[in-house]
Amino acid sequence: MARKTVLQLSGVQRHYGQGDTTLSILKGADFELVRGEMVALVAPSGTGKSTLLHLAGLLEHPDDGEVFIGGRPCNDLSDDERTAIRRSEIGFVYQFHHLLPEFTAIENIMMPQLIAGLSKAEAKERAAQLLDYMRIGPRAEHRPAELSGGEQQRVAIARAVANAPRVLLADEPTGNLDPKTASYVFDALEALVRQSGLAALIATHNHELAGRMDRRVTIEGGKVVEM
Numbered sequence: 001m002a003r004k005t006v007l008q009l010s011g012v013q014r015h016y017g018q019g020d021t022t023l024s025i026l027k028g029a030d031f032e033l034v035r036g037e038m039v040a041l042v043a044p045s046g047t048g049k050s051t052l053l054h055l056a057g058l059l060e061h062p063d064d065g066e067v068f069i070g071g072r073p074c075n076d077l078s079d080d081e082r083t084a085i086r087r088s089e090i091g092f093v094y095q096f097h098h099l100l101p102e103f104t105a106i107e108n109i110m111m112p113q114l115i116a117g118l119s120k121a122e123a124k125e126r127a128a129q130l131l132d133y134m135r136i137g138p139r140a141e142h143r144p145a146e147l148s149g150g151e152q153q154r155v156a157i158a159r160a161v162a163n164a165p166r167v168l169l170a171d172e173p174t175g176n177l178d179p180k181t182a183s184y185v186f187d188a189l190e191a192l193v194r195q196s197g198l199a200a201l202i203a204t205h206n207h208e209l210a211g212r213m214d215r216r217v218t219i220e221g222g223k224v225v226e227m
């Protein structure tokens with residue numbers, strides 16, 4: 001597979017005002033993620049992992065620097081354009097699943113596809129494939145409350161990739177699970193990334209899972225550095 005950069009952060013700065021003082025979280029951070037790659041983001045609490053993921057996912061604007069998705073600079077795009085890129089090219093997984101409680105597993109995975117304009121039949125077929133792929137096919141008609149924590153996270157991962165994004169951003173996706181379940185969920189996530197050529201940036205405090213990824217980076221002095 002040709003080496004293709006899907007996400008790039010260049011000289012990214014992010015500061016938060018706190019009363020009279022300014023908290024500088026990112027101070028010229030550079031980072032690159034290529035297709036097919038899984039990178040662990042491992043850094044102490046409060047150093048800016050979520051901030052970095054929000055910037056990469058176009059949920060926030062950097063104070064300086066640029067974020068490129070698929071080679072396209074995104075800072076100066078309109079909110080509508082950023083939302084369109086976020087919906088079609090970026091998938092998010094959080095520590096808590098954030099599935100819609102009143103919908104079944106398969107409906108939750110269909111939802112982003114219906115928003116993207118697919119027909120109900122197409123969305124359902126893809127959702128069923130993803131559920132099988134995540135080895136939860138038999139749970140398709142269950143609501144989130146009827147699923148275990150590991151199953152809920154596998155549905156959340158399936159939902160995040162339903163529109164075949166280029167980039168998967170995950171913020172502690174297994175942080176809420178016991179070690180055995182975390183490992184099982186990670187197996188499914190890894191298989192999905194390897195099979196689809198997706199690229200993933202995964203914030204985690206779990207060193208065992210971080211060790212299974214292609215690279216590990218941390219945040220030091222407001223910059224992204226290899227570990």
Ligand SMILES: Nc1ncnc2c1ncn2[C@@H]1O[C@H](COP(=O)(O)OP(=O)(O)OP(=O)(O)O)[C@@H](O)[C@H]1O
Pocket residue numbers: 016017023025043044045046047048049050051052
């Ligand atoms: N909107 C905001 N306004 C002010 N300060 C903020 C804001 N968002 C984040 N911060 C601060 O920026 C720092 C980095 O936050 P961030 O959530 O990115 O850390 P993190 O590395 O993801 O931490 P954790 O591992 O605990 O989730 C923290 O000190 C936080 O308090």
